Amino acid sequence: MPYQSPISPGRSWYEDSVGERPTYPSLDGSTSADVAIVGGGYTGLSAAYHLARAGLDVVLIEQHRFGDGASGRNGGQLGTGQRAWAEELEAELGLERAKALFDLAEEAKAHLIDFAQANGIDIDYQAGQLSAAHKPRYVDAYRRHADIMAERFGYRHLTFLDRRELAAAIGSERYFGGVRDAGTGHIHPLKLLVGTARAAASAGARIHEGTAATSIARQAGRIVVTTPRGAITADRALVAVNAYGRDLEPVSAAHVMPIGSFIGATVPLPAGTPVLPGGEAVDDSRFVVRYFRKSRDNRLLFGGREVYSASDPAGIREQMRRQIAEVYPALAQIELTHAWGGSVGITMPRKPFVREVMPGVTSAGGWSGHGVMLSNFTGKLYAETITGNRDRLRLLRDLKVPPFPGGRRLRAPLLFLALNWFAFRDRI
Numbered sequence: 001m002p003y004q005s006p007i008s009p010g011r012s013w014y015e016d017s018v019g020e021r022p023t024y025p026s027l028d029g030s031t032s033a034d035v036a037i038v039g040g041g042y043t044g045l046s047a048a049y050h051l052a053r054a055g056l057d058v059v060l061i062e063q064h065r066f067g068d069g070a071s072g073r074n075g076g077q078l079g080t081g082q083r084a085w086a087e088e089l090e091a092e093l094g095l096e097r098a099k100a101l102f103d104l105a106e107e108a109k110a111h112l113i114d115f116a117q118a119n120g121i122d123i124d125y126q127a128g129q130l131s132a133a134h135k136p137r138y139v140d141a142y143r144r145h146a147d148i149m150a151e152r153f154g155y156r157h158l159t160f161l162d163r164r165e166l167a168a169a170i171g172s173e174r175y176f177g178g179v180r181d182a183g184t185g186h187i188h189p190l191k192l193l194v195g196t197a198r199a200a201a202s203a204g205a206r207i208h209e210g211t212a213a214t215s216i217a218r219q220a221g222r223i224v225v226t227t228p229r230g231a232i233t234a235d236r237a238l239v240a241v242n243a244y245g246r247d248l249e250p251v252s253a254a255h256v257m258p259i260g261s262f263i264g265a266t267v268p269l270p271a272g273t274p275v276l277p278g279g280e281a282v283d284d285s286r287f288v289v290r291y292f293r294k295s296r297d298n299r300l301l302f303g304g305r306e307v308y309s310a311s312d313p314a315g316i317r318e319q320m321r322r323q324i325a326e327v328y329p330a331l332a333q334i335e336l337t338h339a340w341g342g343s344v345g346i347t348m349p350r351k352p353f354v355r356e357v358m359p360g361v362t363s364a365g366g367w368s369g370h371g372v373m374l375s376n377f378t379g380k381l382y383a384e385t386i387t388g389n390r391d392r393l394r395l396l397r398d399l400k401v402p403p404f405p406g407g408r409r410l411r412a413p414l415l416f417l418a419l420n421w422f423a424f425r426d427r428i
Helices: 014-015 042-053 086-093 096-116 137-154 161-170 189-202 250-255 316-327 371-385 407-427
Strands: 031-038 058-061 125-133 156-163 178-186 206-208 215-217 221-228 229-240 256-266 281-284 290-295 301-308 336-346 351-360 361-365
Touching: 014 189, 031 042, 042 058, 042 178, 042 189, 042 229, 042 336, 058 229, 086 137, 096 189, 096 371, 137 156, 137 178, 137 371, 156 161, 161 189, 161 301, 189 256, 189 371, 250 316, 250 351, 250 361, 256 316, 301 316, 316 336, 361 371
Parallel strands: 031 058, 031 229, 058 206, 125 281, 229 361
Antiparallel strands: 125 178, 156 178, 215 221, 221 229, 256 301, 256 336, 281 290, 290 301, 351 361
16 A cells, blocks of 8 residues: 555655655654754754764654655745745845845755755756736736846846746746746755755764654753653754644744645646746745646646645645646646645744744744745754854844734634635635
């Protein structure tokens, strides 16, 4: 029987195309380390790799398998900059801080590609991204965005596309204009995750699957992470569970909320298809973003769906097929070989949540759909900070990220109402 993630609905196309996916032993008994890491996604495994390379003793635990969460099931788009456009951050934070955050994200992009090459990880990288306006009134903002990025942020990879040009690039007349980003691309996310785990283990990190953290606390000046079969005692700890933390650490849970995101994969499209002839990925201007791209074997991978719950949805295939048909009417009856979902961690302002939540314990998450490159690099930045080389992590720690309102009982229902209101606005 094929493996099925116990925490996310549907078997993904990534699982069936990743190749060898090693397993790692659970942690049996108690141990000590310099650093304990909870969470085996991009952030945790990247931190484990860089810390171990620096000579620290690292123990990482993951409740399920590496890649069962968002890191192994996402849309695979790298994007550019932070989740918000650089000019939006400039209006809030000023040009200097906005530029520093943008430059950090550009370094994150380069680091991901360099890391994969240095460690022999074939991540199926394909160049290019198209950002599309789904309403005519948004088109001028995209035109200005391309100019601002070149003039104030030194990023000259954006080209404005009018409606005709964008229709040719996407293979659909659904959108009204947008930009082409030639300085980014998209990847096979599970291949990156599997390769990062291998690299961390090779560097000397002790990494464990099938090991849940049941509590984390500070005792006698050290951090104690308890598991069902023992405990990890460490000088420092990183909580890197993102949307899957539940009640492990209350500060993180108050600031990072899980929402459902879902993807369908079609059968391979015929050669010469008008769908995405340049091979770029696409994201659109909806608050509830739709995102799609072609895989290396010419499948359309289409994601979105307006569900804001961590529970398993019903009928993902039909929902995704309807959304595909809105953009590509000729594909209304196309077969979907896979349909899957998972939880994305978001914050109120859609900025990363990076904070010391108790002495010696840092939490990182809330990538808000922009985590493929940012989460990997944040793991590296955490390792830099711990080893004393530099503290660029403060650029993220200093961001103002308020908790969700409503407390433990009401924050999920309030988020459901608010985000479904924005989903309604996307349609009018």
